[in-house]
Amino acid sequence: MSVLGGVLAAAGNVAHRVRGGEFADLTPWPRELVDEGRARYLYRYDSVDSGAPVLLVPPLGVPDTPFDLRRGCSMVEHLAPQRPTYLLDYGPMGFAERDLGLEHWVDEVLPAAVAAVRERTGQAPHLVGWCFGGILSVLAAARLGVDAIASLTVVASPFDFTKLPLLMPFRPIVEATSGHAFTPVYRAFGTIPAPLVRAAFQVSALDRHLTKPIAVATHLHDRDYLAQIEAVEHFTANMAAYPGRTVGQIYHKFYRANALAKGSIEVGGTLIDLAAAKQPTLLIAGRSDTIAPRRAVAHLAEVLPDAEVEFVTATGGHLGVLTGRAARTEVWPLIDRHISA
Template sequence: MCLFFSSILAHHAQVYFMRYGDFIFMTTSKIEQATRFAKTSAAFVRNAVQRRINKENYILSDKTDNEVIFQDGIMSVKYYRPLTEDTLVLEGGQTLHVRRRRFAIPLVMVPPLGVFAWIFDLLADRSLVRYFLAHGFEVYLIDWGKPTIDDAGLSLENYTLDWFPKALAAIREHSESDEVSLLGYCMGGLLSLMYLAAHPEDKNVANLITIASPVDMHKMNPITGPMSQLLSIPASMIRKRGFQLHQIADERFHVDGKVLSWMFKMTNPLGVVSSYIELIRNLSDDDYVARYMTMNEWFTNMPDYPGATVQEMMRKMGLYNRMAKGKLNIGNRVADFSNITANILAFAGDNDKIVSIGGARAIMTVVSSTDKTFHIVPGGHAGVFTGSKAVHTTWSISKDWLQLRSKAYPRPVNKSNKS
């Protein structure tokens, strides 16, 4: 009897699903689509609102474990502790095995002015700091801080004759190594060169890497380079009549961070628009929004550029191109670039709208180094430093070059508790 009723039920069920199965399937599919749409819409609205009112929750930079080992005013020095994980995943999925054998010569990263130092530790998978830590280097970072209009008087003398020596002294004491390597991006490379040129007594800077550093300002780019060269002639005539740029108050040359941001974005306005359109298209993707917000913070939130430094750069480097000519007066010292004998590795981007290849290549002629190499790599001014291709070009070349010129400890060391 039970078998009979079971057969009847099975038959009716079969008929029912033959008639209405497609409808039920379509209804379920539509419900799933509606659910996904609702979730996507909710995420879209949430990110659209939260990225405005809680921006800090989206910023992924400056997350690598570090400690401040020295501070003087707005300038500080950070030491990055060795990575505790065994692997580091880079953007694109490449996995690095973290090297436990360390190099004895520490690497000092030198940021430019007009940006925050955390660009060296941008994203977990796009962090120059973490990349070199994974390859066995002791990493330090000089942080120039956040100048305001109150710091308009900060000059090249402050950076290269005062803060730079103090920073290296603190690093040498902390690392217990007299020898150091420097890696400078843009103006950071120029400040490193100025320090070495003005301090010929310091023979313990073994290696210097510069990335997109415009040594020859008259070749800086197709617009500002020729303009500076053209203006140098009337500027010399005006100077002979007794007028000097340094007689003008430093505050008049001070550049607000918002102006810097606008100027940088105007070097690639189409890129700015297209990246924003991509953000709108991916506003429901939390990871995409966080990465966009972090990268955008670099170009949107910039510190002021001190007026005294701007004035000196305009006069000594822009108008008169002193660095490319080999000598530059800084404070009471003459920075003679022929004093530099450190090993040199320099980079220029093939699509850099700010620093031309010729402007960056000039480093090869002003220094006395015998071991010096110049590379042209893919990317614009930011891309050559930390773009998606940089890990396979600028970073990889720098790592290989530096490993050959750095001394390794005979066994792994643990400095995690060092202070």
């Protein structure tokens, strides 16, 4: 684009915003609810009936949009014309869900969703999990075995919590209080409220948050860039709460004991050996991810000795590696190839 063309495009975009216009098309891909239970909603997107089914597994605490961020930058929009596409959602979390722990997601929610997809399609689904959804997917795969789940794609999921720089400043406090510094918080609220989840997500990308006005000013000519910024802001504004029991288990088992990195974790009274997850696994880390840096993500390969694991890095931060503009050409084709192998 010429300099003059860029100036004219920027002026047009500013005028569009002043008139109250939006850049991002946030129209969700059509879907229907096909199965539900407590904190479990399984949706089938409007997709083809043939091909290997895929089950998208988001983390807790986020809206159900990370896989369907906006038109033109939606993994669902990419997958639906190729294969049956399902999404697992958890619904709103409140004080009533404070008793839900890891065992609820690993022993009930994921197995029920996997079984429902298999019943409808006649095939074991390929799981694509992002962030905590990737951790849940691996734990479920270890629990259910190779016949229940065809493959794993794990995106931006940390498996060694000693390699998370954002958490390192809190270690002295944790050690000084024998690990009880943060326990009263989640016990008092019953959940980690949505505003705190949203604030944590923003703090994790504080550098980009502070420099966003400059970035926007230098990209005023790029409507696709502005649409992505708008869509991410909408995503962040709609964070959900985390159930207190799950938060406590993540804190004590993942952070304090670093159990995932050691390869086994007790869930609901049963010890899960991660090495039992023997499905072909695609492991993806964002090169600028400050929440789940590549070293923390890559550690999963060390605790899956019997699985064929491919580890790759790609452009983007924690959300961007999954559904950023570069993901359309870098990450989604890798997932296509992995599922089709």
